[in-house]
Amino acid sequence: MSGSVNTQLGAAAPGGGALLARPKGAGRGRRSSRSQTIARYLILIFILGYLIVPLFASLEFATRGDFDKTTKTFGRSLASFAAIFTYPNLIDSIVASLQIAALTVFGMLLLLVPTMVWTIVRVPRMRRVVEFLCLLPLAIPAIVIVVGVGPIYRWIGQNLGAVGASPLTLALIDIILVLPYSYRALDSSLRGIDTGTLSDASRSLGAGWPRTILQVIVPNIRGGILSASVLAIALVLGEFTISSLLSFNTVQVVIFLLGHRDAYVAVAVSLTALFFAFALLFAIARFAPGAASRAQRVVEEPAA
Amino acid sequence: MTATTPEPAASGLGVAVVFEEMHRWYGPVHALDGLSISIAPGELIALLGPSGCGKTTALRALGGLDEVDHGRILVGGKDVTGVPTNKRNMGIVFQSYSLFPNMTARDNVSYGLRLRGVDAKARKKKAEETLDLVGLAVQADRYPHQMSGGQQQRVALARALAIEPSVLLLDEPLSALDAKVRRQLREEIRRIQIMVGITTLFVTHDQEEALAMGDRVGVMSAGRLEQIAAPVELYERPQTRFVAEFVGLTNRIPAKTDGTDVDVLGRRIPLLPGASDRGVVQALVRPENVRVTPAENGSSRVLAVSFLGALCRAQVALPDETIVVAQMAASESSGLYPGVAVDLAVAPAPVFVVAN
Numbered sequence: 001m002s003g004s005v006n007t008q009l010g011a012a013a014p015g016g017g018a019l020l021a022r023p024k025g026a027g028r029g030r031r032s033s034r035s036q037t038i039a040r041y042l043i044l045i046f047i048l049g050y051l052i053v054p055l056f057a058s059l060e061f062a063t064r065g066d067f068d069k070t071t072k073t074f075g076r077s078l079a080s081f082a083a084i085f086t087y088p089n090l091i092d093s094i095v096a097s098l099q100i101a102a103l104t105v106f107g108m109l110l111l112l113v114p115t116m117v118w119t120i121v122r123v124p125r126m127r128r129v130v131e132f133l134c135l136l137p138l139a140i141p142a143i144v145i146v147v148g149v150g151p152i153y154r155w156i157g158q159n160l161g162a163v164g165a166s167p168l169t170l171a172l173i174d175i176i177l178v179l180p181y182s183y184r185a186l187d188s189s190l191r192g193i194d195t196g197t198l199s200d201a202s203r204s205l206g207a208g209w210p211r212t213i214l215q216v217i218v219p220n221i222r223g224g225i226l227s228a229s230v231l232a233i234a235l236v237l238g239e240f241t242i243s244s245l246l247s248f249n250t251v252q253v254v255i256f257l258l259g260h261r262d263a264y265v266a267v268a269v270s271l272t273a274l275f276f277a278f279a280l281l282f283a284i285a286r287f288a289p290g291a292a293s294r295a296q297r298v299v300e301e302p303a304a
Numbered sequence: 305m306t307a308t309t310p311e312p313a314a315s316g317l318g319v320a321v322v323f324e325e326m327h328r329w330y331g332p333v334h335a336l337d338g339l340s341i342s343i344a345p346g347e348l349i350a351l352l353g354p355s356g357c358g359k360t361t362a363l364r365a366l367g368g369l370d371e372v373d374h375g376r377i378l379v380g381g382k383d384v385t386g387v388p389t390n391k392r393n394m395g396i397v398f399q400s401y402s403l404f405p406n407m408t409a410r411d412n413v414s415y416g417l418r419l420r421g422v423d424a425k426a427r428k429k430k431a432e433e434t435l436d437l438v439g440l441a442v443q444a445d446r447y448p449h450q451m452s453g454g455q456q457q458r459v460a461l462a463r464a465l466a467i468e469p470s471v472l473l474l475d476e477p478l479s480a481l482d483a484k485v486r487r488q489l490r491e492e493i494r495r496i497q498i499m500v501g502i503t504t505l506f507v508t509h510d511q512e513e514a515l516a517m518g519d520r521v522g523v524m525s526a527g528r529l530e531q532i533a534a535p536v537e538l539y540e541r542p543q544t545r546f547v548a549e550f551v552g553l554t555n556r557i558p559a560k561t562d563g564t565d566v567d568v569l570g571r572r573i574p575l576l577p578g579a580s581d582r583g584v585v586q587a588l589v590r591p592e593n594v595r596v597t598p599a600e601n602g603s604s605r606v607l608a609v610s611f612l613g614a615l616c617r618a619q620v621a622l623p624d625e626t627i628v629v630a631q632m633a634a635s636e637s638s639g640l641y642p643g644v645a646v647d648l649a650v651a652p653a654p655v656f657v658v659a660n
Binding site for chain 2 (some may be wrong): 193194197198200201202203204205206207208211216219220
């Protein structure tokens with residue numbers, strides 16, 4: 001029996017090596033896999049270069065010191081970063097931008113979380129409508145928003161005095177601008193928990209809506225809230241067009257103006273803002289993962 | 305479509321619950337169609353029916369989680385139809401795991417007590433007592449993700465009971481669990497319910513669960529209550545065709561009826577009230593009421609035999625190729641093998657008939 005099998009194998013594989021021989025095209029496959037790996041690395045290097053080279057260039061530019069005529073190179077100095085604190089307008093604008101960001105986050109969460117929970121629990125058929133409304137600002141150009149809200153700001157400025165003229169009122173527009181991004185972050189978090197059942201359980205035990213949202217829903221969508229908040233902060237800190245068109249001195253507007261006077265400080269401020277954004281992303285990575293790992297773990301039924 | 309008088313309570317505690325002509329529409333769907341039920345204090349009513357029959361809608365309406373368009377709900381004689389859920393004092397255990405993931409078992413159980421202003425010491429004591437009741441006192445500091453499904457549902461039961469609710473509502477609480485845990489937990493729920501003496505509405509689509517747990521079982525179809533009765537009565541004396549076909553296994557055997565009795569497999573047996581068909585019909589006969597006897601000249605033959613532990617089930621083909629399932633004690637199944645010729649007879653238990 002085995003002999004016949006061997007004979008057949010021998011016939012099929014003259015020299016005893018045909019069956020073990022490299023299949024046709026195998027070398028080509030390996031070559032193609034190698035070239036794919038090279039292509040992957042090239043793409044990675046290109047993308048990293050695209051992202052990192054400008055940062056290094058900015059850092060190099062912002063840390064330039066005096067020009068040495070003999071070596072024809074710049075010395076290194078942190079004077080531009082130190083100078084940030086010597087421009088009163090700049091500090092004021094940073095403080096104002098942070099206040100606007102905080103107000104925007106607060107307003108956005110206050111508007112979105114109850115609305116989204118209510119929609120899921122009570123009127124699920126309205127979910128699409130809420131989603132559409134939240135995504136709408138993506139399709140509206142900044143200039144249209146400015147033209148639209150211009151009269152409102154004029155009214156606020158005329159009737160609310162110092163409050164109306166404060167850049168903090170800009171938070172009202174920024175809440176609208178951040179809606180698409182924050183909605184997505186919160187929506188994915190709310191889909192990750194059984195919002196309806198948790199709300200029903202909380203209310204059946206005697207809680208009203210505010211307590212249900214604050215003590216049951218919010219702690220379980222912490223990751224989504226953090227993501228939505230950081231996206232909102234990043235957007236507010238980077239927003240230029242509307243602040244500029246409405247003549248409010250936010251950090252981006254002041255950086256732009258500063259760029260005409262002292263490009264080194266302007267770049268130093270930009271880098272600092274970027275570092276701040278990185279720090280926030282790090283904070284998300286630090287605080288968010290708990291919820292996800294809790295939801296995914298499975299515990300076996302104990303033996304009877 | 306009956307709202308029968310409640311039977312004596314399981315323990316005499318708890319409050320009476322009455323559904324009065326409840327209607328609920330979801331667009332064109334009539335989810336509750338004049339549902340009326342009276343539940344005695346301390347009684348466990350199991351609502352049984354296929355998906356979409358309205359049983360969960362009825363439970364949610366009682367819990368205040370859903371509204372009714374017409375009708376009234378009385379709890380302890382008080383009309384609670386318009387009372388919001390957080391003011392009804394109902395303990396609800398849901399089908400899906402509903403423990404708050406950010407809280408330990410103890411905190412979950414204490415949640416309702418905290419809302420009622422119970423001080424921390426009393427809260428802790430009560431939570432531990434209630435967790436002990438469901439056999440999970442040692443798991444008090446665990447988070448839901450550290451517990452199995454069965455344990456989570458036990459904690460959910462403890463959480464519902466801790467607030468000393470007027471009514472306990474169980475919305476298919478066992479359906480996400482595996483068969484063994486299901487059986488254990490249903491016995492435990494029943495034990496606790498009898499011990500506490502709380503009026504309970506239990507919703508399920510599992511007949512075995514409903515028949516095993518309910519003092520009475522209500523069978524629903526298309527938003528209407530088909531019949532509500534003690535499990536034995538429901539099983540042995542179904543009042544509607546739907547109940548006869550839905551509850552338990554049923555054979556459809558060709559028969560003839562004159563409106564009083566019915567001829568099935570050569571035997572004349574009484575007809576259950578409610579069956580209005582006459583002439584050639586199909587009798588709905590339970591497998592345990594079919595007798596199979598091996599006989600060399602038997603006109604039927606065994607197709608298959610299934611051993612189910614203490615019981616045995618045989619599939620038998622009649623001469624007209626109608627397939628009948630017979631169920632007997634395993635000890636009575638000797639001599640039954642596929643291909644064996646047998647005689648079939650029907651026990652003289654009253655049967656329901658449907659049009660042929």
